[in-house]
Amino acid sequence: MNNQIVLDASIKLEHIGKVFEILSKVPEFEEKNLQVRQIDVIPGGITNYNYKITDIDGKTYFVRVAGPGTHEYLDRPAEKFNAQIMSDIGINAPIIYYDDFYGHQVCDYIDGCETLHPETFQGNLEYLSLAAKVFRKHHTCGKKFKTDFDPLNVTYFYLGLLKEKNAELYEGNERMLEQMDAIKAAFERHPQELAPCHNDPLCENWLYDKGRLWLVDWEYGGNSQPMFDLGALAIEASLVPDEERYLLKEYYGRDITEKEYGLLIINRFLCDALWTYWAVLQIATGKEHEFYWPYGEARYHRAMELVDNGSLKKALDEFK
Numbered sequence: 001m002n003n004q005i006v007l008d009a010s011i012k013l014e015h016i017g018k019v020f021e022i023l024s025k026v027p028e029f030e031e032k033n034l035q036v037r038q039i040d041v042i043p044g045g046i047t048n049y050n051y052k053i054t055d056i057d058g059k060t061y062f063v064r065v066a067g068p069g070t071h072e073y074l075d076r077p078a079e080k081f082n083a084q085i086m087s088d089i090g091i092n093a094p095i096i097y098y099d100d101f102y103g104h105q106v107c108d109y110i111d112g113c114e115t116l117h118p119e120t121f122q123g124n125l126e127y128l129s130l131a132a133k134v135f136r137k138h139h140t141c142g143k144k145f146k147t148d149f150d151p152l153n154v155t156y157f158y159l160g161l162l163k164e165k166n167a168e169l170y171e172g173n174e175r176m177l178e179q180m181d182a183i184k185a186a187f188e189r190h191p192q193e194l195a196p197c198h199n200d201p202l203c204e205n206w207l208y209d210k211g212r213l214w215l216v217d218w219e220y221g222g223n224s225q226p227m228f229d230l231g232a233l234a235i236e237a238s239l240v241p242d243e244e245r246y247l248l249k250e251y252y253g254r255d256i257t258e259k260e261y262g263l264l265i266i267n268r269f270l271c272d273a274l275w276t277y278w279a280v281l282q283i284a285t286g287k288e289h290e291f292y293w294p295y296g297e298a299r300y301h302r303a304m305e306l307v308d309n310g311s312l313k314k315a316l317d318e319f320k
Contacts, residue, residue: 019065020036040054076219079218085145110214130212196221197222201232
């Protein structure tokens, strides 16, 4: 009797072959003669394509098919090194295989976990507290990542690539660049201490499992200023100011200062600025204009709201 594989109907044909190609490179699977029973799409990925693999014995695995062209602007060997550290301290899922050129990855699948979304963070103090403690754990773990991640430098790097490709930018782009330069000057006056950071903690990268949170997908991981992680989560979960302040209070384990809250606002701006230009870079490397252009445009306008309502100026005044 032939073993029939159950395939999620939304899987692209090209990705079916890629999944099997990745699985064939895992020594552990070759030894156990892995036979796939089912492949399901894991929704939520923007850069990469994620799948749940079930073998004939019922064991489940996570497979990431790296997005095309991502090896041009992502340091995949650094991600492999950084992600392994996070697996070792119990924050990232256990890694089975990693292609350190393209970034394809196989991990143990955490059965029974819940992938979080913006609405599951909003108003949920338990999740905000757990996330704050995960951030605190890896920021203070005493380890050092292979590379640094400076959101300003990364954004300037993206701009350089876009200039080379003669890419179209959003109208009013010069105003965003002026604010980036002002933040750069503020951080030069007040250097920020670096720590191992995720730098892309969108809600779908958090998994809730029996009272704990996992933080996965470390492709943007690097030594960065910790507040960039908290500012990014505040944006991705659309937190209101009271929730942002609660997140910070849980992170520090005490009441916070206005300067600390201002630093979160600055990093909210930096996060949206970075992903604004990232979105245009996706278009410049061949991805769909109809998705990435409005995605980046929304990021641009949200960042500039902090300028127009005076929040960014008030935050920067704390760093004069």
